[in-house]
Amino acid sequence: MESLFCKTNEEIMSILGLDKPFQAKIVYQNMIKGISDFGAMTSLPKALRERLQSERKSTFTGEIIRKEEADSTIKLAVRFPDGAIIECVRLSDGNGRYTACLSSQVGCAMGCAFCKTGTMGLVRNLTAGEIAEQFALLETLGEKISHIVFMGMGEALANFTAAIDAVQELHREDGFNISYRRMTISTCGLVPGIKKLTELNLPVRLAVSLVAADDKTRSSIMKINRSYPLSELKAALISFQRHQDRRLTLEYCMLHGINTSAESAEELASFCRGLDALVNLIPWNPIPELGFETPREAEIRVFESYLKKLRVNYTIRRSKGRSISGACGQLATETSKMQ
């Protein structure tokens, strides 16, 4: 069963066997409102509604199979018809602003050592429709979502075409109408993907999971660095900023005893030089089987003091949703338990 998202009107007509373009538009508008039941689309003729209902039980291909809630964060596990399960998360800032964290792949091939998704390997890419559907499913939770981050399962730039098609779908004026500036694509540093994104010139935001600013440490934690070392990553980011003139986020997952020394801070400061970047410090979310440790509070404070001295522009994020494994780098293995 094909997703009806990221399709032209003609494609929706063909998938559903509709005769008239306006019928496809009605279906699309209902999907945007989160209506999954064709029977509820009262502006379609009754006979058509009944046929669609008998052929397809929902407008969505993804089915929510689990919902967990903690600290105003809601995580959904979504199963697609082939049995693939992904997770997506709705985050709240507590002031009425909601952000959707979407997955772009089932699992991930990048194998970053601190990340739970990395332990799964890549199962498959999601289609553009399956990525956009996650947003629609998160909106069925009842709040309007204004921001999107591609920070769920998978490396979005490794599934480039589908991720960008989903970005464009979510931006559609007659659809969810989310501004590009409110969308952030996160990458572990896939340089060819950053270059392609630069060429596209879409005003989306970019976040890079940096974790360490020296090649030896970074290569030991993030395999991607062996193919695209920091010098190449930085050159790609400088070029991205030349085109976009937009502040980057450098995600810095803090790992006890690994990337919190004075030397690490100096390397980080040196990487930031020449970039307009905000470093986002994220104390590692504990995942017992991965063998890292979350830095102690004092260790975090000392590292912050180094960054202050070095005039690094930084912020510190206390991950929400930790108790339901909905925090950064924690999506994944619970899903396989459900299979």
Ligand code: SF4
């Ligand atoms: S951090 Fe991102 S790129 Fe790295 S393994 Fe996890 S999901 Fe993949």
